[in-house]
Amino acid sequence: MKVIKRHILVFDRQGSISVELRRLISQDFVFSYTQSAIETRQALRNAYFLVVLVVFEAAYFLKQQQEIEPLIAETSRVEWIALTESEVLESREFQAFILRTFYDYHTRPLDFERLRVTLGHACGKAQLRTSLNEKKENYEKFHICGASPVMTTFFQRLEKVINTDAPVLISGETGTGKELVAQAIHKNSSRSNGPLVAINCGAIAATLIQSEFFGHEKGAFTGSVQRQIGKIESAKGGVLFLDEIGDLPMDMQASLLRVLQEKTFSRVGSTQVISVDFRVIAATHVNLHEAVAQGRFREDLFYRLNVIQLELPPLRKRGGDITLLAEAVFQKYFPVCKNNQIKGFSKESLRVLSTYDWPGNVRELINRIQRAMVMSENRLISPADLGLESLVSNHPRLTRDLARASFDRDLLETSLRKNGYIVSQTARQLGVSRVTLYRMMNKLNIAPDQ
């Protein structure tokens, strides 16, 4: 196994400790040295230092205390450890300073074994604090919950994507947060003052699609009683979000390609050329490589859109994020769920949340928890409240497909009923395209006109 060395900064005015510390160098730590407060402040701009060791000398310790106090106050992410000579600790004022400020202190001559243990613990604590801070920062900035390693890598990539103006293709299974990511890119980019205009490419009737994208002039076709601005024109100066791009009909793919190449278009029923400036973000839950190979998606359009890829991992690969999200949903929904007796999740339900496969990803997690919060008669949400009782160990195992089918059927039938079996309206309410809804209904043998 590869050992990852941890970086320690040593502030040592006299350079007296380096020889002693060399004994620890070949082990788990890498030491860098500074001899002044200014140098230390500069070095701490490097995020990779987890711990600072400060060597206090009997002759200077009060001056050193004055130098170091402001530095400690402004650097909250690292842990500080003091190395002193024992006579320095006779000063009561200095004792108080050490207790107030340092993770631990050591006296010389050094006990290397104890120092190694302290450094290990202090590094662990600093890493934990950094990860908690990052989690908070990412949520505040992007409104996306996640602290798992896969999501941390995703956020690093997202930061880079935000700083460019190139087309982005977001892929991921249904309910993984593709739309949320498009919103995060827009909100944090230089185009945040411009609009974010979304088109659900699978939800528009074939006869209206040109007009929806490009707009039309009065009288362009029967029923066009006045001029209508299209989505592309509305996105001027902002972002055009092409959701479910895989569902875009072939002839529209050709028209879109032309706009992306030339950045100009004309409204339906007009020859006037309009130029537009927008950033394009597309999202897909289908594998576009496969769609290209099967001739359902134009290869040239695919390459236009696929300049930068962002792939959202499925929820089942996000480890501890499942619990994190579950708690966040609970907190958010609690004030409106009208069930004051509900206090949280039972241990068993937290376990099943972590073992279930989540085919519908974050959306399914939110739906299951919201439903459980309303319906539960317990103080703590149980696996049965979540519709996941079959995952409790003494039940026969529920397969991923069966669980998904039963959940989808329940959701679809209720939504269709509520919307008077009007498919377009139901699709809108569920946030999926009509094509997707028909596909799901087909798979589950649900007739559209019950």
Ligand SMILES: Nc1ncnc2c1ncn2[C@@H]1O[C@H](COP(=O)(O)OP(=O)(O)OP(=O)(O)O)[C@@H](O)[C@H]1O
């Ligand atoms: N990491 C997350 N943190 C908080 N909320 C999330 C997260 N991911 C998704 N959500 C929420 O889950 C729901 C589904 O997300 P979204 O609509 O962005 O998914 P999607 O990938 O576009 O799904 P689909 O493929 O079905 O269109 C939304 O309510 C969204 O706010």
Ligand SMILES: [Mg+2]
């Ligand atoms: Mg979506």
